[in-house]
Amino acid sequence: MNRPSMSRATVLGTAVLAASTLAACASAPPQGGADSAAPGGAYTWWDPYPQHDASSAWAKRVNSCGQQAGVTIERTAYDTTALTNQALLAGQEGNPPDVILLDNPAVSTLADAGMLTTMDELGLETARFDKNLIAAGELDGKTYGIPIGANTLALYYNKKILDDAGVDPASIKDWASLDAALKKIKAAGKKPITFAGIGTEEGSFQFLPWFWGAGAQLTKLDSPEAVAALELWNSWVKDGIAPNSVLSNSQNTTWEEFLTGEFGFAENGTWQINSAAEAGFPTGVVQIPGKDGGVAPTPTGGEFITVPAQKDTGRYDVTKKILECMTTPEGLVETGTTFAYYIPSTAEGQEQILGKEPELKPWVDAVRSAKGRTSDNLGTKYPKISEALWTGVQKALSGSASPADALKDAQAKAQQATGE
Amino acid sequence: MTALHTEPAHAARPRARAGRGNQRRAQRWTALAFLAPLLVYLAVFYAYPLYRNIDLSVHDYTPRAFIQGNPEFTGLRHYVVIVTDDAFLRALSNTAVFTLGSIAVQYVIGLALAVFFHRNFRLSAVLRAMFLVPWLLPLIVSASTWSWMLNSENGIVNAALQAFGIGQINWLTSPDTSLLAVTVANIWLGIPFNLVILYAGLQNISPSLYEAAGLDGANAWERFRHITFPLLRPVSMITLLLGLIYTLKVVDIIWIMTRGGPADASTTFAIWSYREAFGTGQPDFSPAAAVGNLLIVIAFVAGLAHVRLQRKEENG
Numbered sequence: 001m002n003r004p005s006m007s008r009a010t011v012l013g014t015a016v017l018a019a020s021t022l023a024a025c026a027s028a029p030p031q032g033g034a035d036s037a038a039p040g041g042a043y044t045w046w047d048p049y050p051q052h053d054a055s056s057a058w059a060k061r062v063n064s065c066g067q068q069a070g071v072t073i074e075r076t077a078y079d080t081t082a083l084t085n086q087a088l089l090a091g092q093e094g095n096p097p098d099v100i101l102l103d104n105p106a107v108s109t110l111a112d113a114g115m116l117t118t119m120d121e122l123g124l125e126t127a128r129f130d131k132n133l134i135a136a137g138e139l140d141g142k143t144y145g146i147p148i149g150a151n152t153l154a155l156y157y158n159k160k161i162l163d164d165a166g167v168d169p170a171s172i173k174d175w176a177s178l179d180a181a182l183k184k185i186k187a188a189g190k191k192p193i194t195f196a197g198i199g200t201e202e203g204s205f206q207f208l209p210w211f212w213g214a215g216a217q218l219t220k221l222d223s224p225e226a227v228a229a230l231e232l233w234n235s236w237v238k239d240g241i242a243p244n245s246v247l248s249n250s251q252n253t254t255w256e257e258f259l260t261g262e263f264g265f266a267e268n269g270t271w272q273i274n275s276a277a278e279a280g281f282p283t284g285v286v287q288i289p290g291k292d293g294g295v296a297p298t299p300t301g302g303e304f305i306t307v308p309a310q311k312d313t314g315r316y317d318v319t320k321k322i323l324e325c326m327t328t329p330e331g332l333v334e335t336g337t338t339f340a341y342y343i344p345s346t347a348e349g350q351e352q353i354l355g356k357e358p359e360l361k362p363w364v365d366a367v368r369s370a371k372g373r374t375s376d377n378l379g380t381k382y383p384k385i386s387e388a389l390w391t392g393v394q395k396a397l398s399g400s401a402s403p404a405d406a407l408k409d410a411q412a413k414a415q416q417a418t419g420e
Numbered sequence: 421m422t423a424l425h426t427e428p429a430h431a432a433r434p435r436a437r438a439g440r441g442n443q444r445r446a447q448r449w450t451a452l453a454f455l456a457p458l459l460v461y462l463a464v465f466y467a468y469p470l471y472r473n474i475d476l477s478v479h480d481y482t483p484r485a486f487i488q489g490n491p492e493f494t495g496l497r498h499y500v501v502i503v504t505d506d507a508f509l510r511a512l513s514n515t516a517v518f519t520l521g522s523i524a525v526q527y528v529i530g531l532a533l534a535v536f537f538h539r540n541f542r543l544s545a546v547l548r549a550m551f552l553v554p555w556l557l558p559l560i561v562s563a564s565t566w567s568w569m570l571n572s573e574n575g576i577v578n579a580a581l582q583a584f585g586i587g588q589i590n591w592l593t594s595p596d597t598s599l600l601a602v603t604v605a606n607i608w609l610g611i612p613f614n615l616v617i618l619y620a621g622l623q624n625i626s627p628s629l630y631e632a633a634g635l636d637g638a639n640a641w642e643r644f645r646h647i648t649f650p651l652l653r654p655v656s657m658i659t660l661l662l663g664l665i666y667t668l669k670v671v672d673i674i675w676i677m678t679r680g681g682p683a684d685a686s687t688t689f690a691i692w693s694y695r696e697a698f699g700t701g702q703p704d705f706s707p708a709a710a711v712g713n714l715l716i717v718i719a720f721v722a723g724l725a726h727v728r729l730q731r732k733e734e735n736g
Binding site: 081084085088091092105106109110112113114115198199200201243244245247248380382383384386387391394395397398399400401406 | 482
């Protein structure tokens with residue numbers, strides 16, 4: 001009686017053991033790696049555009065570039081932060097995809113990790129790209145990616161509110177004239193301006209035009225110029241020119257506030273062009289002024305095409321063809337219009353898109369005067385400096401420290417974090 | 421299973437029993453085979469992650485080192501840096517206020533509701549179900565709703581306060597109130613958990629005790645004070661312990677509502693760890709793991725204290 005039941009138990013036990021070991025093995029390799037080793041004609045492609053599914057114009061464009069190079073492209077979309085983490089994991093496992101479209105500040109992080117091939121190695125010509133745009137892909141004199149387009153920030157305005165308040169947008173030449181315009185709008189009983197001062201990268205992104213426009217440098221966060229920029233934002237929040245919610249506003253929330261039609265100005269990006277055209281009121285765009293006049297350098301946004309280093313370097317030839325296909329002048333214009341809106345990253349591409357849509361002029365100008373966040377060879381130091389900067393901005397706007405003190409702390413923190 | 425434990429004793433017995441010894445060996449293998457899935461599971465999903473977290477925290481895993489697999493060994497340096505950071509004391513007190521405040525209020529309200537619903541009345545089941553709603557909602561929904569309600573300019577809370585002549589309070593954007601705001605939201609989320617467990621505990625208290633107390637002339641408060649509360653102690657203790665562990669590691673609700681801000685005003689250890697690893701452009705896994713390990717230690721100490729208290733209770 002005892003024996004048979006025992007052996008049955010043994011069998012059962014071993015089976016359970018085997019099954020669980022199998023399950024453990026199956027769950028061990030991280031996701032993402034499995035698909036990159038596809039043999040022959042399949043090239044893997046990661047991008048941060050999950051909103052564009054397989055049937056979208058973007059996916060078709062990527063596929064057609066693969067077809068032209070004689071291969072099929074397997075595209076996977078992640079959201080921006082997840083993409084960087086997935087890329088790091090794939091790099092650690094040693095099976096990265098053939099192409100990654102990376103948000104530009106992440107390029108130097110992965111390049112510094114030794115994950116990316118230089119454009120030189122790939123044999124790709126980079127001279128035709130705008131210097132200020134490609135700078136974000138450069139680290140120690142080498143270029144690790146090419147911009148597929150660029151977007152940046154400007155001030156959208158509500159024409160009706162400005163007209164009612166008697167403000168001429170063309171009069172905004174420097175901070176003083178902007179301030180005067182904002183006060184007029186407030187006097188007319190409307191909300192003057194909104195922006196995103198949230199404690200994330202978006203907060204730094206929105207603050208940089210004012211920071212750079214005052215003449216400050218990211219290597220010295222507590223310079224008098226930097227303090228002047230933060231004092232400007234601070235006075236807006238304190239005097240009720242900007243709502244208190246800017247402290248927690250993401251750029252999307254800011255835009256929703258603007259779309260209510262209550263606000264005179266909103267700081268926002270190229271990507272809202274379509275939405276602005278569809279708003280229930282007439283809108284316009286002015287560039288962000290520098291402190292004492294001129295146009296402030298705005299930070300560039302947008303993705304870079306990068307090529308992770310492969311064990312099989314024979315793959316680079318096809319990859320190069322795909323990259324070239326994506327970045328011809330026509331290709332850049334197509335990317336630009338597919339993405340509503342992305343300004344092409346070469347002079348030729350910009351001419352072509354202006355020929356098609358002349359009203360993009362202020363944006364093309366803004367992109368030409370824009371500046372990469374990781375430029376000035378900041379590279380991998382930028383994310384740390386940026387964190388210190390947005391924390392400083394939050395401290396000042398929330399009233400827990402004066403702008404000067406908040407930036408002094410920020411500089412100390414940035415120095416500590418970057419090890420200088 | 422008992423056979424397994426007596427094995428050594430059998431081994432010393434005379435040869436005549438050798439046949440049975442074989443059988444016992446087989447039995448032992450069987451037992452091991454049964455145990456193995458659990459052991460593998462524990463090793464893969466508990467021991468390895470823990471080991472990896474410690475490994476991350478004593479090396480300097482920059483993205484470069486992470487990929488190339490050659491991190492510099494730094495010993496306890498990350499821990500020292502964190503403990504001496506200006507933000508440490510702030511984060512410690514925030515974690516304490518957030519956690520203890522949350523579980524204390526959750527427990528009191530949960531207990532009050534449990535006692536209330538214990539007396540079955542009409543609609544009590546419906547009302548009880550409604551109190552479970554916070555539990556059913558996806559966190560992203562409830563956290564976003566809270567942050568919308570507490571918005572400085574357009575929030576419904578400030579609109580209501582204004583009706584009573586109270587001026588604008590910047591719930592989420594003032595360093596004085598942001599921790600309070602996220603704690604209130606977290607209390608709301610945690611009440612159902614406390615309610616359900618304590619209500620279940622109440623069902624186990626024999627009604628005859630209340631009857632006897634009623635005959636002795638005890639009023640409602642006395643019945644609660646001398647019957648309900650003492651008999652609910654074991655359940656209360658486990659509720660509080662679980663609440664503590666759940667609350668220590670809360671990230672999502674704070675992250676969605678304030679990002680730990682403004683500046684560091686609502687940053688707890690869990691938020692700090694998350695921000696180091698995923699909140700900036702550049703992942704810093706090592707300091708994140710170090711902060712995470714501190715949290716594990718705190719939770720572990722609380723668990724030990726619970727076991728000790730329980731043992732004392734059983735013995736005394």
